[in-house]
Amino acid sequence: MDFFLLGVSHRTAPIDLRERLDFSSRDVGAAVEAVSARPLMAESVVLSTCNRSEIYGASDDPTRAREELVAFLSDYHHLPAGAFLPHLFALENSAAVTHLFRVAAGLDSLVVGEPQILGQVKDAFQAAAERRCAGPILSKVFRWSFAVGKRVRTETALGEGAVSVSFAAVALARKIFGRLQGRHVLVVGAGEISSLTAQHLRSHGVGEIVITSRTLAHAEALAAEVGGRAVPWDGMIAALGASDIVITATGSQRPIITRAQLETVKGRRRSDTLFIIDIAVPRDVDPAVGDIEQVFLYNIDDLQSIVQENLSRRAGEIERAESIVSEEVTKFASWQRSRGAVPTVIALRQRFDAIRRAELLRLEGKLGALPPEARARVDEVTRLIVEKLLVEPTEQLKALPDEETQAAYTEAINRLFRLREEEDESSTREPRGQ
């Protein structure tokens, strides 16, 4: 049984093709069931995110199973195979394991180290497991991949630090205020980054979001988008007094918030902490505002330099994450080999035990005269001898370094102890016995 995968990702296919091969917009559960229903697919998991659509499978004949899957993709998405074949990638066994581990670790993501992917891999497996589409092979390799993802997250800083301006602003807000529940936000000037930042803040549970703009209609549009309240432009200073977090993004040529203005409203606010994110160019907030006690003022350059630093720190962690992945792939392979040795070990054990029983049976005449305790002791001793003889070979077989060596050893053992022939003989003998 081989483990393999087939799919497209942001590395191999453009966005429009990925959209057409996407499973996540429809029911992934139904998709994985449809895949499993195909011939030759013993096990399957469908992983579909905005950056990838991948089908993981286990099959006795992976080459033909892959052909089946191409036909399936074509049917399911109503797309001629020629449209996606050049963008499709296929991997098998250890290469497929490496790929899955890298995906779970966030190493294959568009933004390296992004945190969502591990959850998406887990969900994909869950959907397959619930429908009994994932069997022992996929269960083992997927569960292993969760552990790899977790290890990379805890042992490296791959996912650390915000890598976009809006996330960097939210991360700072959380470092200043802790939980953001109940914090008041003021957005001055509607724009893309201010909208994104307000949305991130909303998802962290901030209290009221007040939006103001020189054009009230813009403020109202953004308010509807992020679930805030629009106020007219002249209400800005009053709203400032009630806010903990302020985002400014107007096209104004001159500062709209000065130190003097803020100090007047701060008279009412006493020394409450205020975090101002000024993403406008030219700046909306007088830099002197940042000198006020308990006021933290960040402009777009400050935030962008944080993002740059985080990106370069993440890049520095990639190597460590990759080495964790390859270490785990090696561990997984040796686990698999130890599993591969199991049939040989069992056959060997059965062979030895059969000899033992045969010998005991042959000596039955002599042994029959012994008292029952002594008879039991003889049985015990012979069994122990067989066990002891098998301990070392069993361990050595499970610890073989690679698949070729394992095949060679298996072959040698089969011949030395005539294991294969015995199987064959027994299988041919049986019908005759009937």
Next chain:
Amino acid sequence: MNTLPLLLYAAAGVAYAIHFARRDPSIGRTATTLLLFGALVHTFVIGMQTMEVRHVPFTNPSRAVSTFVWLLALSYLYLELTTDERSMGVFILPVVIGLQVIPAIYPGMEYADPVLDSAWFWVHVSSLLFAYASFALAGVLGVTYMLQFKEIKKKHLGYFYTRLPSLQILDVMNSRAVAVGWLFLTIGVIVGAVWTAQARAAAPDDPNLQAMSLNDPKIFMAMLTWVVYSFAVFARRTMGWTGRRAAWLSTVGFAFAMLNFLPIKYFVNTSHTFY
């Protein structure tokens, strides 16, 4: 007897430092476990000494320091277990280890002046020791607040930014520690004054009791400490002195408290010298 807790505290200190640098949760749990063991063994040591002299050991300075360290370790453990925040350990443990060296080197003999044989006295001393332990926590929280504040304000998000809890949490914890400490300091000072008045009447010939007044360096420093913390509590409530100012005040207050607790105890002869 105080060496074993010291060794366990030192091991915990090393583990907290490694945890802080590498941010490895399993090392963090090891650190907590070691500290927990240290505090348990320390509890046993103090329990033994209490049985031996029939009161909590703190008339001898070394033993008082040991009791203080024990209270500090317990308070910190309480803080850690209730907030699930381990990064403060690396700042607290140096105080714990540094002070525990004193009783480990000079075990000291507990000497019980009959004048001290009063319930008021024990309330006085234990309140003050607990107040100092709270101030030690608040002081360390204040230092970490200022480190973190500086990095965010100057926009150099560096070593501490990625390791310390948010400013808000540090401020809230600091505020609680100061409030609890101030409460016990106040109780300790009032009980001390009441007890002095009673004891004076009972023992008119005791030179120590007669010399107890604000002119005594230890009493003077204690009052100064009380003034600093009263201001900290008052300024937070009415003047909006939260955040960095509160952090700074609690650090200064702790410096006063420690000055009173250690050098004055050891090097200055005051009316509180009962040995």
